[in-house]
Amino acid sequence: MVDVASADWLSAHLGDVRVVDVRDGWEFDGIGHLPNAVSIPFDEFRSAEGDVGMLPGSDVWSELLSNAGISADDDIVAYDDMHGVFAARFLVTALLYGHDPTNLHLLDGDFSAWTREYETTTEASDVPDATYEVSDPSASPLVDFETVEAALDDSETVIVDTRDAAEFEEGHLPGAVNLDWRELVDDETRGLKSRDDLDAILEPAGITPDRRIVLYCNTARRISHTYVVLSHLGYEHVEFYEGSLTEWEARDGALVEG
Structure with a gap:
């Protein structure tokens, strides 16, 4: 992963x-x-x-x-x-x-x-000749509107909203838990918090490796970071709602305030 x-x-x-x-x-x-x-x-x-x-x-x-x-x-x-x-x-x-x-x-x-520890440069990098060939992924984490809508009633699924608390309060998917993506980052080091600190944040929210996790935000940028972090931590059942709230609201998906 x-x-x-x-x-x-x-x-x-x-x-x-x-x-x-x-x-x-x-x-x-x-x-x-x-x-x-x-x-x-x-x-x-x-x-x-x-x-x-x-x-x-x-x-x-x-x-x-x-x-x-x-x-x-x-x-x-x-x-x-x-x-x-x-x-x-x-x-x-x-x-x-x-x-x-x-x-x-x-x-x-x-x-x-x-x-802080390593040098940078303004010199141009050597770029080798290459032809990048796109292919279908062996397994895709993408899920669509209908899949997310069905997951709202699945007790084994955790719907995770990675926006900030104020955005979450304005309106979120029914049953979603709020995990601001920035909570996983250490402001001083600018990198990820320790594994113990991450577990202490994720587990109380029900975001555990044994459960199915569905991520969304507004336009799928912030969930990208959370997806990578959970992948790095060994989570195997993480799904990625690419449409996120942009599509959800356009299709009149249910929202809850507060």
Whole structure:
């Protein structure tokens, strides 16, 4: 499954992986980036006109990664400067277009965390020739409106809203529990909290590895981070509602306030 890689691990494996920076292009060029990193800004792989929900479309994805010198069998480490939430979206997108999840890694922390101990550069990275071939994933976590609607009455399923508490109060799916994705991040280190701390947050909410977990937010960005974290922790039954509240409200799905 998709995992979370430490800065120490990445530093030791920079020559063996493809590093993807999903910050804006001006940040990549002007502020600097990790050695050997390539720039694929978030806006370039996020589209409302894609083939599934907010995905960019397989042709767009293939062209983006080919131009970045990435092949379908490469190990990829992605990062941003927002605790990993945008980078996680990149990794989930790769997963949904058939990339082997064992070759997908989120940098623990982000660009700011990396700069505390390791060097950055403004030099352009060498980009090898590559043709990225999209494929169907061996197993997809995506679920649709009807599946989520049916899950509302399933006592073995936990519907998880990863937005903040104020958004949750304004309206959420019936029976959903609120887990702001930022609760899993340590503000000081900018990386994930310890396993013990994560378990202490997840278990009281009923979010445990033995249960079926269905994630949603507004546009499937924030759930990407939570999906990667739960995958990293070994959760095997995590589902991803790509349409999230954007689709749910458009189709008059039931909402509860308070």
